Amino acid sequence: MVQPLLLSLALSLGQAEPGAAEAQSEPPAAEEAPTSSALAPAPPDRWLLMRYLQGTWPGWLLDSNRLQISGWTDMSFTASTTGQNQLPMGFNYAANQFLLQQNWLRFERSVVTSGTTEPTFGFRSDTILPGNDYRFTVARGLFSDQLTANNGQPNLYGIDPIQFYAEAYIPTIGRGLDIKIGRIFCQYGVEANDAPSNALLSHAYTFIYDPFTHAGIMGTLKLTDAWSFQAGLMLGNDIFIDPASSPYGMGSVKWAPPDGRNSVLFNVILGSGRFNVAQNFHNPEIFDLVYTHLFNPRLHYSFESLYGFTTNVPGIGFANWFGVLNYLTYDFAPRLSGTTRLEFFDDVQGQRTGFSGLYTAITAGISFKPRRGIIIRPEVRYDVNSSALPFENRPGLFTAATDCILRW
């Protein structure tokens, strides 16, 4: 008798509640509307200064005109087996010394690349204000007298308006045509002039001894989701308005399917290719290929190969150089990644670094972001030249360095 009662009790509990019919006459609960954040495009990064200004009148003036002010301070210390400086390893070249590498100020008005068919206009101004990286990036004809201001030697710290351009974006030509006029970063290679864009603190020879910026006009046309092209007419490499400037062309083709697993970028910089003896100015021709591959969401690989040459170099004639670079990066966590770089750079005649021979450099470092606006990048690096003694009369150089980037 107990079993049937238990069974009936269990089945009764499974029945609809007596009040269910009445409950249906209640006003229906409002459907969960998608939040605005799910529909809106991702907002641009806002760093400390813009966050501080948010909600104030100056902040509103900037935001309502799509203007942003931001920047960062990059400080480094490099422990080294050399005594004074590590050149030809550039940028963090001062051995066993603290360096303020970049104090960067960025003022920009971004163009609108989605959600409109109207052309939009913007600009960007990037200035090293000050920092010792100016020594490598400063363009002739634009504050370049700092390179000889210290009794014929460069000042330790200097300023460099490293990039400034006006920009127009026309979304209805192809999948979007972007035009820039001004001084623009060179578009080739894996590494970049702005410190936060790099995985490692130190730079590769392939980056250090090739052009950093152009001055002129450049167009970028996106033809399909995967293919885009660039073409530009420039005044030369690392030169502004100056008697030594000469017409140069740059071009690139990029294949980057939307899945993001692979991409290829081929870039050329073509001009006279002749060393300007009268003005003592270097006019290289550059051919660069970059391939990237994503093994999985955490492990990615980049390969770069570069060939450059110049003719008519005093005492040398034809000078050429090669670079091959391999980067392997693993993201241990959203705030922690590790990168290794293996570089072979052959300065065949020694025209670029001052010492001929094959440089081999291996670097391992991590990038740690304890807070959103702080990046700490410790690394160890070993460089060796196969046939010369470039590092204070030694063939090899061992460095252990770290830097800290504070974004504001």
Add this chain to the structure above:
Amino acid sequence: MKKWLFGIVVAALPSLVRAEPPTVGPQVTITLQDRNSQALPQRQGFTHTGGGNIDVTQPAPDTIVISMTGVAVAGAHPIKDSTAAMIFELDQLFEINFENPKVKRAKVTLEGRLIGLLRTHPGSGSAAQGPAHAALACGNVELLAIEMPSHCVTGGENLSVNMHQGPAAVGLVAGQYHLHQTFTVSAAHPRTLKMCKASSSEFAPDPALDPLWISYWEPFHGALKKDFGFQVTLKISPDIDGNGPEQLGKPMAAAKRR
């Protein structure tokens, strides 16, 4: 075997008993008639207003829901005083019908809720939410009302407001009635050269308030805003017991000549 059969029969009994004919529609209904409503933004100086919605819905024949949602923000301008407000007013005529001739009297309930945020920056500025008022009237006689008190913050104070009143009830006969509802949000900031953040009175879901108008480090970061605003629910049901308003308790004390 018999025991099991007995068990199944016993188990099926409740559902057999409940298999009544489907319920018909409500015995009393509301028919919406003329409406006169407005949301008036007022802005002077460095200000922002958003929302301004007056939403009247009838989710069921015996229920109407009225929502008023809006935002007012006033910031620190170097040479101008700033004031912003959003003023809401609604007059909604409706008719109460008895679908079942046996029903002689209906019970009307009025329920209100008010949810939102008030923010100011230390030093100056104020943000306020004015009285939120809803009244059911017949002609010039106010039969039933709810009123939520106003709130104001200044000089760095911040306040999250979540109020609920009702249900207040009254017994009525069929006929024409009207609902009058008012609400105001406002913010003010004097001119100053200091880098003060704006004062804001936020009583509307996203995206009425552009987040760039308030501090990045605002005190209510991540608050759910989908229910923000002043919402009044008016519901009617048959007064089966024939109880007059005296038995229902609350309303007649509030009823008064307008």
